[in-house]
Amino acid sequence: MNERAGGGLRWAVDSALFGLAVLDAWLGFEPDWPFSTASVCVAVLALLLRRRYPYVTLALTLPTLAFSYAVVAVLIALYDVARHTRDRRVLALCSAVVAIGYAVPWPGKDDMVSAPSILVNVVYALMFGGAPAFLGQLVQARGDLSLQLKEINEARDHERELVAQTVLAKERAQLAREMHDVVSHQVSLIAVQAGVLQVSPPGPETKDIAATIRQLSVTTLDELRHMVTLLRVSGSVVTDLAPQPTLAVLPTLVANSGIEVTIEGLLHDDADAATQRAVYRTVQEALTNARKHAPGASATVQLWHNHSELGVTVTNASPTRPTLSLPSAQHGLIGLRERADLLNGTLTFGPTPDGGFRVHLCLPWHPAHFDSP
Known part of the structure; x- marks a missing residue:
């Protein structure tokens, strides 16, 4: 048109x-x-x-x-x-x-x-030869500017599209991390408990295991519903992609982990929400992996902080029972490392000499004041 x-x-x-x-x-x-x-x-x-x-x-x-x-x-x-x-x-x-x-x-x-004078003729001649030239150059410059503005607008549209794609990729990565962190813990525990139920003889313990599986299934379903609700909320409302745990619920996480866990140390009270969430997710993923890949092993959660850093170290012993075959792609550990990078921290993990596994999280910390020793 x-x-x-x-x-x-x-x-x-x-x-x-x-x-x-x-x-x-x-x-x-x-x-x-x-x-x-x-x-x-x-x-x-x-x-x-x-x-x-x-x-x-x-x-x-x-x-x-x-x-x-x-x-x-x-x-x-x-x-x-x-x-x-x-x-x-x-x-x-x-x-x-x-x-x-x-x-x-x-x-x-x-x-x-x-004409009255030669000077007037010269002026007329200059105007006669110059006016069309200036007008033509002006139109050419206008066309060039219009083309440049069009290119600039196209470049800006392309840049906005790239920014939107980048934001979408970050949101998808965050959603993937939250989905893994929130659901993997309960689902893996359900799988472990179901495996125990499969080999356990009928008795009171079987009833308790079934009750545990039912409770974990209800909790997982509630968390999935909560995440879906958050995703459906209008963009005008500021919400997070998933429930945001703090260190206050860390004892509950340990108690429901299904393995023997010892908590050592404390974190400072003025740790921000993102830091607490990173520590919580690290403990959650480490205990989930220990339960999946080291059945019967105990674990130790060491919370620590100094004047410039804080973090957590989760170490589990070697397994004492046969390992169940459960799917794993190490997305959880990769997501934890990405989360630590976003907070300018580091996450390291690897096997221990005695056959166990260690996950170590270190985050920068800049408190407003220090308590005297």
Whole structure:
């Protein structure tokens, strides 16, 4: 639609300029001058070539300066040269030729020298040769600026799209971490308890294990529903992607871990929410992995802090029972490392010499004050 409108406007402008040149040729026609009719006809018809061959058009219109008073065709041709050329020297030469052609008293046009002074003729000649050139260059600059603005807008749109894609990727990564951290703990415990139930003989312990599985299933379902609700909330409401635990519920996590865990040390009270959440998720993932890959092993959770850093170290012993075959892609540990990187901290993990496994989280900490020892 825009191309069709642009073509129609271009056709209307060409028609108007051609009509103006014809009118000027008719008004300035002098049948007594030799070659007047031929030069005027050639100049007007040459305007049909002005968009494709501007230099040829200008050359064909120049004779009218010597044999006729019709000057509109020359002005239009010079304007087209100025609008298309990028060489200022060529444009200056064309403008000078037009100005000289206008100022020189050609045979049969001696009455043009009857001006009050030569200075006035020179000024008119300069204006005659300079005005179309300046107008053509102005239109060219406008087109260049429009093209640059279009490119800038396209670049900004592309940049906004890249930013949106980056934000979406970060949100997906965060959602993946939260989904793993929130659900993996309960689901892996359900799998472990179900495996125990499968090999346990009927009895009171079987009933307790079944009750544990039911409670874990209800808790997992509640957390999934909560996450789905948060994802459906309007973007105008500031919410987090998942429940945000703190260190206050760490004893509950340890008590429900299904393995023997010892907690050592404390963290300072002024640790921010993001730091507490990172510590909680690290303990949760480490205990989940210990339960999945080291059945029967005990674990130790060491909370520590000094004047510049804080963190947690979770160490589990070697397994004492056969390991159940459970799926694992180490996404949890990768997510914990990404979480630590976002907080300018580090996460290291690896096996211990006695066959166990250790996860160590270290985060920067800048308290407002220190308690005296």
